[in-house]
Amino acid sequence: MSLQRFCMRAMHTSRQLYAGATSGSGLEKSALAALRKKTGYTFSHCKKALELNDNNISMAEKWLHQQAQALGWSKATKVADRATAQGLIGVLVRGNRGAMVEINCETDFVARNDTFKRFVDHVARVCLYYTDLTEFDGDLWKLGFDSDALKNLPTEEGRTLGDHQALLIGALGENAAIRRALCFRVNNDLKLVGYAHPAPTNVGSTEDTTQVGKYGAIVAYRTEHRLLNYEFHKSICQQIVGLKPLKIGEYDKDQPAENKDEETCLIHQEYLLDADKTVGEVLQEYSTEVIDYHRFEIGERTERNLQEIIRSQHQSSN
Template sequence: MISSKIFARFVHLQGPCLAAEKSLLATLRKKTGYTFSNCKKALELHNNDIKQAEAWLRQQAQSLGWAKATKLEGRQTSQGLIGLSFNSKNAALVEVNCETDFVARNKEFHKYVEEATLSCLNFAQTQPGDKTIKKISLNSDQMKAFLATDGKSLADHLALMIGTVGENASLKRGLCVKAPSDVHLVGYVHPSGSDGSVLLGKIGGLIALKQLSSKCADLDEIGKKLCQHIVGMNPQKIGTSDDEPAKDKEEEVCLIHQEFLLDDSVTVKEVLDEHEIEVVDFKRLECGGDTVEGVNQPLELIETCQ
């Protein structure tokens, strides 16, 4: 029979230990989001070393993600999001697809789109500048090879995300843009619901503007309004004075001849003239579309990353 003193000592020694283990377990679950049983197993396998346990959990999830990605491969991914990140000289537009709109609203899916977009923006920033706008189109395989902020590839993160959300997803395409010193880039997505460094929506718009004088005090503000127009009105080209305006205003495809979305009493050309700015180029990317819309002449300016 165990004496009361020994029993009391046993309780005294085990109590704080059990409390510490529960605290580690709670911390690991909160940090990773994995199940109680998996977190407990991870801690047991690594003698309660939370860093090693977390690394093991992510390795396991990634392994399961690859297996699930292989199993789900081929299932249609028609939903998803456009990610857009930009500064005045560099921009990246990325499309990531999934099977359902429900997953497109999932936080893990959002995190992946953000990570992919920032990786593409980083790629754009590392490219050498030029006197003209440099545009680099990226396919799925090229983007998958890019490294995320943690040093893992976007392919690895895609597998992990698939394992988490439980349905197929694909990194469809991307576009990187680098502007010369005299051109200013501005972007916008719709619907607009992101305030961070990456904007997420169903349609993304990007515009490259050049000041013809110092009259326009806020290129970002007017640029955003013009991007809203591009997203909403879907022009096919900038247009020139040689382009005759369409007889039916609803069928106008030239940006400069379209009625301005935010004020249909004026045309886009009149807005540009008022602020003494010029549209050098624009892009419009819609989730589920086949091509990057708004690709203007000359097409030779578009480069494909090898």
């Protein structure tokens, strides 16, 4: 029996409870159909779960999750030393909160798998949930999570993200890692925009979308422009993803580099959508100021990045 079919929907089951059937073939068939619809597990596994739990759907579902998780942890232990150089960046922005996560796997084939993409979406939403709980008085707040911190985050149904990671490994049959996350929250007149590249694959509804790709960026900005122009602000994220500026830059302090290909200040870079203008000139046309940004790339070194996040958190709190 396929382990993937057994495990693949363990992270996305409903929390609704059904009354367990007590006797009669009609009730047993009804319980079996309900359990399969609720969990997505195979016929034989659902049948065994009901037999072992006297047709009580709630207990049978709990047993199925325990079995799936045990199989996942066993597989995770066996493949723990395998390199995870591939994966996806997930970017989720909802109003004044944003989360960007990196989830790794062994092969690009698995990174394109819908189960893997749903897991990236799940991690981003868990991070955003904890961002929603944060209260602060400043304009900008950022929090970075390393792998250990992420794996210990509890989820809605009582498991940790580490438990869900084990389920994913069991479902996909290869190693996977929750590597890092960065959460943004802004107040007052600041706004957020996010972008993932290449050609973002949407997970979720149009209004509440996790974008996934090999690169990602979140930008915090302020604008006095009369109309909010999502495509323009997204283009600034694309600029950051494509040209990797090291800092925003200051108009009256930073001099533009002689070689535009080596320009490290965002405002002095050639604007990707109009080579006749710099990013700074376009920002001024749109009465927009970039306040902060962060860029993720699959597999990049993270030590300096985490130090930058910690430093920016300290500066934002002062």
